[in-house]
Amino acid sequence: MKITDILKGKDAVLSFEVFPPKTSDKFESVWSAVEEIAALRPDFMSVTYGAGGGTSAYTVKISQGIKALGVNSVAHLSCISSSREDVNKKLVLLKEAGVENILALRGDIPAGFTGNLEYKYASELVGEVKRFGGFCIGGACYPEGHPESSTIFSDIENLKRKVDAGCDYLTTQMFFDNDIFYSFLSKVYSAGINVPVIPGIMPITRANQIARTFGLLGSPIPAKFRRIVDRFGDKPEAMRQAGVAYATEQMIDLYANGIRAVHVYSMNKAEVARAIKANLAGII
Ligand code: FAD
Numbered sequence: 001m002k003i004t005d006i007l008k009g010k011d012a013v014l015s016f017e018v019f020p021p022k023t024s025d026k027f028e029s030v031w032s033a034v035e036e037i038a039a040l041r042p043d044f045m046s047v048t049y050g051a052g053g054g055t056s057a058y059t060v061k062i063s064q065g066i067k068a069l070g071v072n073s074v075a076h077l078s079c080i081s082s083s084r085e086d087v088n089k090k091l092v093l094l095k096e097a098g099v100e101n102i103l104a105l106r107g108d109i110p111a112g113f114t115g116n117l118e119y120k121y122a123s124e125l126v127g128e129v130k131r132f133g134g135f136c137i138g139g140a141c142y143p144e145g146h147p148e149s150s151t152i153f154s155d156i157e158n159l160k161r162k163v164d165a166g167c168d169y170l171t172t173q174m175f176f177d178n179d180i181f182y183s184f185l186s187k188v189y190s191a192g193i194n195v196p197v198i199p200g201i202m203p204i205t206r207a208n209q210i211a212r213t214f215g216l217l218g219s220p221i222p223a224k225f226r227r228i229v230d231r232f233g234d235k236p237e238a239m240r241q242a243g244v245a246y247a248t249e250q251m252i253d254l255y256a257n258g259i260r261a262v263h264v265y266s267m268n269k270a271e272v273a274r275a276i277k278a279n280l281a282g283i284i
Contacts, residue, residue: 001072002136003101004168006043006261007196012284013261015074015198016040016273019048020058027058034062036270038069040277046074046103046171046263056090064097074138075099077129078107079119087125091132103138103171104129123162130166139167141197143175143184147218152184156191163193170195171263174202174213176246177222178253199254202265203247203272205240207233244272248279255283 006013016037021030037045047062049055059075066073075094079087094102106122119125122139129137139162142155149155163170170193175181181199188197204210210229214221221229228246232238251262266273277284 001100002168003044003072003074003138004136004196006072007169007198010043011260012255012280013043013198014277014280014284015044015046015261015263016042016266017046017048017200017263018062018266018268020050020055020062022050022055030058030268031062031065033268033270034066035069037266037268037273038066038071040273042071042273042277043261044072044074044101046101047076049076049078049105049107060090060093060097060099063094063099067098072101073099074101074103076103076105077125078105079122079125080107080109080117081113083118084128087119087128088132091129091135095132095134100134101136101138102129103140104167105140121158121162123158123165126162126165126167136168137166138169138171139163140173141170141184141188142173143180143199144173144217144219147216152187156187156193159188160191160193163195167195169198171198172200173217174200174265175217176202176225176250178250178257181254182257196261198261198263199259200263200265201247201250201254203243203269203276204229205243205269205272206236207239240272244275244279248276251276251280252283 018034021027045066047059049059063073063075104122104125126137129135141159145152145155228242232242254262264276
């Protein structure tokens with residue numbers, strides 16, 4: 001089913017994200033996590049695309065496998081280090097695999113990459129997927145602004161171009177303070193962007209995730225979350241519980257404020273997805 005149809009059909013949509021293995025010997029362990037997460041019957045699961053496209057075959061395979069388990073899937077597809085020919089081949093494969101949803105991304109330029117770039121921005125990929133036809137197309141957006149953008153407003157202008165190129169919905173980068181998301185949403189609507197925006201929530205369950213996560217966002221850790229890390233960061237079980245509780249609280253606030261869908265960056269942690277699903281059992 002297409003994401004836009006899922007969003008029309010339910011008041012509280014829940015989705016989980018998984019990532020493909022980097023090497024073939026890790027496929028079985030990734031797949032068993034995918035099966036465990038799919039058994040929770042989320043409304044959909046999305047499968048990331050390895051930076052540089054190295055694990056792209058697994059993205060197609062896992063997206064197809066999730067559908068075979070009876071759960072809707074979204075395949076991520078990035079373009080920065082691909083040729084137009086590669087992208088078209090990938091679209092054919094995705095169509096043949098029965099994948100109906102694509103999250104169309106630019107991706108980050110791999111370190112040391114020196115080739116010619118056939119794509120500069122995700123909007124070019126979005127336009128190409130749209131012309132190919134038949135897919136529901138998602139795009140990424142950034143409540144705190146994309147790190148390369150000088151202001152949130154210029155980023156939203158570029159986002160409008162991407163949506164106009166053919167995005168049917170957007171999924172946000174993770175954030176840890178819902179007010180940042182609500183403020184972003186009002187700017188997005190003011191810019192004339194009318195597609196659904198799905199907030200992405202990342203449960204931080206280990207202290208060693210923090211530096212990378214906030215480095216990626218380029219933003220400070222909110223004080224409320226900082227206190228959790230200071231108190232529980234060196235106690236793995238306490239940090240896991242507190243991280244899941246923090247993410248759950250964010251999600252409940254989002255649903256309570258009328259947001260119809262929340263995407264969880266569960267990555268391949270089935271136990272985290274399970275705990276979140278249990279916490280929301282009466283809501284979703
Ligand atoms: P774009 O929309 O192209 O934006 C990139 C930058 O260019 C922004 O600063 C934007 O403002 C600017 N820009 C856009 N258009 C123009 C224009 N016309 N003129 C000037 N500036 C412009 N990465 C992966 O490798 N694999 C994944 O599976 C993956 N999944 C993701 C899922 C989500 C929900 C999110 C939020 C990110 C994901 N990423 C993934 C990371 C993403 O690829 C990077 O954040 C990347 O740096 C930007 O990708 P984008 O699609 O947002 O790019």
